[in-house]
Amino acid sequence: MPFPIKTCVVCEDEFELRPGKPGFANRCPACSEPDAEEAKPTAGDYRTADAELNEARKKTMKEMLYRKEQ
Secondary structure, three states: OOOOEEEOOOOOOEEEOOOOOOOOOOOOHHHHHHHHHHOOOOOOOHHHHHHHHHHHHHHHHHHHHHOOOO
16 A cells, blocks of 8 residues: 655655654655754753743742741
8 A cells, every 4th residue: 555645835845654754744745854954952941941930939949938037
């Protein structure tokens, strides 16, 4: 059973739609690759900023809980 031939919506080239092909079903493998790279988190990602805020919160909580009252 041959694989269906599809036309890429980006570059309009024809390609075989094979099972397990990464990316979108309506894009050829060459046009699907840049999308995978953009999904990686960057250094300025919100998770990095949250981690820094969480560290500051933990430090403040520790200081409040374990400070010596005079």
